[in-house]
Amino acid sequence: MSVSAAFTSSKIVPEVIPTAPTxxxxxxxxxxxxxxxxxxxxxxxxxxxxxxxxxxxxxAYYTLVFTDPDNYDGPEPVYREWHHWLVVNIPGNKVSQGEVLSGYIGSGPPAGTGIHRYVYILYKQPGKLNFDEKKLTNKSVDGRASFSTKKFAEKYNLGAPVAGNFYRAQFDDYVPLLYKSLGA
Structure with missing residues (x-):
């Protein structure tokens, strides 16, 4: 299955982004x-x-977004997306040389919330950009909830995503340890 077909059949398009990457x-x-x-x-x-x-x-410069669109399954979709990693101004494919806006936090679906989609989306930037988001370490959960990949991409004129991938995960014994490391 192609990336585009997988993103569409799993409803990442249109729930997270309007256009599938190729x-x-x-x-x-x-x-x-x-x-x-x-x-x-x-x-x-x-x-x-x-x-x-x-x-x-x-x-070129790239932006990498790693997000969980299934964080909250209530009537208000604004709360659904929780971003786990955000790296911008990546020179070519050298992710380690990019500017980390939000440090990497692994998957932590709460017990009883079923299976979550964990989505990686890559954008080719129009050039090197200045981002005004608050920088977060991998121990900070501030500002990660109520994220919108679509709005973030619009804010910085990132255009359509160029690449992507995703997996699914549900609660396991590691999740409480992750929450403890985050002070939750």
Missing amino acids: GTIDLKYPSGAEAALGNELTPTQVKDQPTVLYEADNN
Whole structure:
């Protein structure tokens, strides 16, 4: 299945973004797990920041968004999206040289909330940009809830996403440890 078809069939389009990407982001976790367009992984497998690979123009800058659109399943969709990682001004495909706006936090779906989609979306920036978002460490949950990938992309004129990938995860024994590390 193509990235575009997977994003559409899983309702990432239109729930998270209006247009599906066509390229694939390869995600390999230190645990050995890999994201594969909706496969199920455990929070334990994805607790550490992955290696992120994608085809890139070495003279361009990119934005990488990692988000959970299933954070809140209530009547107010504004609360649904919770971003787990946000890296901007990435030169080519050198994610480690990008500007981290929000440090990486692995998946932590609360007990009893079922399976969540965890989505990686890559944008090619129109150039190097100045971002005014508050910078968050991987121990801070401030400002991560009520995120909108769509609004963020519009704010910075990022256009349509160029690549993506996602997996699904549900509660496991690692989640309480993650919450404790976040002071929750």
